[in-house]
Amino acid sequence: MSKRQVVLLATAFAAVAVFSTLSFLLVNTAPQGKPLKNFTAPFVYGRFAIPPDNPLTEEGVELGRRLFYDPRLSSNNQVSCSTCHQQSLAFTDGLTGSVGVSGKPLAFNSMSLANLLWGPQFFFWNGRSDSLEQQALIPLQHPDEMGQDLDELVQELEQDTTYRQLFRIAYGGISAETIAKALASFQRTLVSANSRYDQFLRGEIQLTEQEEWGRKLFMAHPDTKASLRGGNCIDCHSQFLTSGFNTKFDGFINNGLDDEANLSPGLAEVTGNEAHRGVFKTPTLRNIAVTAPYMHDGRFQTLEQVLKHYNGGIKPSKTLSPLIAEADNLGNFSDGKISLNLREEEAQAIIAFLHTLTDETFLTDPRFSNPFSDKAK
Amino acid sequence: MTITKFIPCVACLSLLLACSQAPEPAVADFNSEKTQGLVLLSGLPALGTKDSLAIVELDPESAKFGEILYEYELPEFDAPLHHLYYSPSGRLYATGLGTQCSLAEVKLVRSASGAPAVNDVDCLNTHGQVVGEDIMWHAVDGTQYMFVTFMGGTGLDQADGGSVGVFNSQNNELVTIIEARKSVVGEGQPYIMYPHGISAYEDRMVVSSTVHPDLATGVGNAVTVIDLNTFEPIENIITEEAKPVGFPSSPVEVLFVRPSIVAGAQPAVLVNTMFGFETWKIPYNAEAKTFGTPEKLYDGAAAGTGVPLEFYGNEEELFISHAIPGVVKRYSLKDLPDLVSSGEDIQAELGAHHMIFFETASGRKLIAIQNNLLNLGNAQDNDPTDVDFIAKLNDHSVTVHDLITGERLGAVNFKAKFNKGIDNIEALFGSGFVHHH
Structure with missing residues (x-):
């Protein structure tokens, strides 16, 4: 040599x-991410907890937003999280079953992503994911949704200077774990708190007579002995302003969509418990007027159809929620038909109230919009 | 003359020592905010501290017991904020003992870490009403209002002042002022004077007539009945018998016992008299809408207690605080409006006043008692606002007790630890009680 x-x-x-x-x-x-500034959430929605190993940072949230809207996260580079979670539809997609890379409609309706801070566990309709971080990677890899190989995705993102820099500052590097953390962080900032009902709670506006009537019906479990008429909504939707429940499987119920023979596995798919057949997560009602179609399988196209279901369409089964089975404004339990027996004008009042949950600020907030769009640039 | 001259013997301490088996902890799902108290703290002029609103950990099992977890410095007003109330829709309000901010809405938010924080303290336009005391939300003919007692009425210069402010519970705007000064309405006519306690049932509201805010000009001895159909006072009922300190009885807090509190209860008004040391019952006939002859249920001068103050209730019991000697007496809720003891007194400290109830992660049920009458200064500290007899009823502490046995599990002395007095306590997570008047 x-x-x-x-x-x-x-x-x-x-x-x-x-x-x-x-x-x-x-x-x-x-990681050198700066704590997220100028972020406040309503106190009245209750406490929430951020995982200690994934605090909200400016860089983590920015990164998560880019990832959320980036179609490179899918195997064909055409599907992003935002394909099935569109801001203008409160991060749903308006379809009965979402369509991803395979082109096959999924069996489930896209869930809204509003106020996930207050429902920190059991994501998806059947509660199969324990955390937002865990949830984030499931659709990424699902062959019908985004069909992405995570190792390949990490390599792909490593080629992008912006991603490399953001990941380095926010999390120290790119990995499947930090991709999940970033996506979870962005989703945690999707706080909807300026609907007409929020403004009502803050004392800024009054509800109309019909909306107020609907609010009262929404909050009431019918009691014929006390001459109290009610829509029975709050029994299952106690966390209707947020996105879930803190305690165990609270908020998972069978709301009578199917009879015994046709019950879907639901939560039982996760727990293996027969008593959980046909039991699904109670979704947020925030922005419900823009998140049609409804139910876990998107079977109802309108809120009128939803009310009609509770007003005579409930199918009995062993796991049907007793709170639903026992709710009847006429007390006609003996006729074998489970129904709220609401009057038409009462159903309309409840729907009017549900419309007060639409938050236009949330639906158009530039902080939640596509950072790759011309408008955002 | 000081009230302390009349402090009767302290009742013998006899704690119930029955042990309770704590249920299995459910720490994973436990909401730690349930053990946190929201406290109004007063800066003590001689100690160089300022008024604040703070969140303090009150779980004796916590390593952070007694620590201030968050503190928001309040603007400088001419007198401290004194009471905190959560509205039925979860908005937080405070009343103030001064003229600059007699009623405020406190805006709570959560930061990016989830921690509660104060965003703003919005002093509301009371249209001249000063020295706010108690708040009650009550519906009249289907419309909910926020009723506030103003012990100083529409001016501290009025010797017989006092008013009840009726506010729109949505936008906080004043709807009307209920005012009926003795000197204006004439002899024998129903009046409102120095109102403090407030309670209501259906279309009848009662407010107490306590003491002029300067603590010198005048003292009341009656409650006023207000017809909520007209927002007019219609009757005064005197609750006074012995005068153990030589002053009029000074009714302070009132509680309208009603079916929504105790199913099937015969409605009646309970009245604590601050200087009479007594608790009275005024029967109410809901059909005839008439009040009966007041009956003295409890005589503090005979029983060794003085300055009864607050009524608080949980699902099973009613609790009454007595600043002297610093005890909380407990009564069976189902037996109201009569006072049937449900257990031994909880031994707090001088100035026993406001309280909250909560449960720890281990499932232990606790009561926290604020032991402080009023933070108006102390001669020993050369405070310019000293009112000596009140200073002697200020232990400046919160004592935390097992709710079942009364056993004291811990104490936080705010003066010793933070150089501040404590004016009020409310549970951070919800109100911390079921009934409070």
């Missing part, structure tokens, strides 16, 4: 060493 060759070899080794060190530092730098 000539002297020149030795020098070249030594230089090459040195270059590799420097590159390796730099790469190591780039990939493994300690």
Whole structure:
């Protein structure tokens, strides 16, 4: 080996060493994300907890927003999270079953992503995901949704300077885990708190007579002995302003969509408990007027159809919620038909109230919009 | 003359020592905010501290017991904020003992970490009404109002002042002022004077006549009945017998016992008299809408207690605080409006006043009692606002007790620890009680 060759070899080794060190530092730098500023959430919705290992940071949220809207997260680079979770529809997609990379409609309706801060566990209609971080990677890999291989995705993102920088600052590097953390962080900031009902709660406006009547019906369980008429909504939708429940499987119920023979597995698919057949997560009602179609399988196209279901369409089964089975404004339990027996004008009042839950600010908030769109740029 | 001269013997301490088996902890699902108290703190002039609203940990099992978890410095007003109330829709309000901010809405939010924080304290336009005391939300003919007692009425210069402000419970705007000064309405006519306590049932409201805010000009001895159909006072009922300190009885807090509190209860008004040391019952005939002859249920001078103050209730019991010697007496809720003891007194400290109820992660049911009458200064500290007899009823502490046994599990002395007095306590997570008047 000539002297020149030795020098070249030594230089090459040195270059590799420097590159390796730099790469190591780039990939493994300690996160330096700044705590998220100018973020407040309504106190009245109750407490929420952010995972200690994934605090909300400016960079983490920005990163999550980019990832959320980036079609490169799918195997064909055409489907992003926002394909099935569109801001103008309160992060739903208006379809009975969402359509991803396979082109096959899914069996389930896209869920709204509003106010996930207050429903920190048991995501998806059947509660199969324990955390937002865990949830984030499931549709990414699902063959019908985004069909993405996570290792390939990490490699793909490594090629993007912006992602490399943001990931380094926010989380120290790119990995499946940090992708999930970023997506979860962005979704946690999707706070909807300026509907007419929020403004009512803050004392800023009055509801109309019909809306107020609907509110009262919404909040009441019918009691014929006390001459109290009610829509029985609050029994299951006690967390209707947020997106879930804190305690165990609270909020998972069978609302009588199917009879015994046709019950879907629902929560039983997760727990293995027969008593959970046909039991699904009670969704938020925030922005419900823009999140049609309704129910876990999107079987109802309108709120009128939903009310009609509770007003005579309930199918009995072993796991039907007793709160629904026992709710009857006429007390006609003996006729074998389960129905709220609401009057038409009462159903309309409830629907009017539900419309007060639409939050136009949320639906158009630029902080939640597509960062790749011309408008955002 | 000081009230402390008349402090009777302290009742013997006899705690119930029955042990309770704590249920299995459910720490994973436990809401830690249930053990946090929201406290109004007063800066003590001689100690260089300022008024604030703070969140304090009150779980004796917590390593952070007694620590201030969050503090919001309040603007400087001419007197402290004194009472906190959550509205039925979860909005937080405070009344103030001064003229600059006698009624305020406190805007609570949560930060990015989920921690509660105060965003703003919005002093409301009371249209000249000063020295706010108690708030009650009550519906009249289907419309809900926020009723507020103003002990100073529409001016501290009025020797017989006092008013009840009726506010729109949505936008906080004043609807009307219920005012009927003795000197204006004439002899023998129903009046409102120095109103403090407030309670209502259907279309009848009662407010107490306590003491002029300067604590010198005058003292009341009656409650006023207000017809909510007309927002007019229609009757005064005197609740006074012995005068153990030589002053009029000074009715303070009132509680209209009604079916919504105790199913099937015969409606009646309970009245604590601050200087009479007594608790009275005024029967009410809901059909005839008439009040009966007042009956003295409890005589503090005879029983060794003084300055009865607050009525608080949970699902099973009614609790009455007595600033002297610093005890909380407990009564069976189902036996109301009669006072049937449900257990031994909870031994707090001088100035026993407001209270909250909560449960710890281990499932233990607790009561926290604020032991402080009023933070108006102390001669020993060279405070310019000293009112000596009140200073002697200020222990400046919150004592935390097992609700079942009364055993004291811990105490936080705010003066010793933070150089501040404490004016009020409310549970951060909800009101911390079922009934409060």
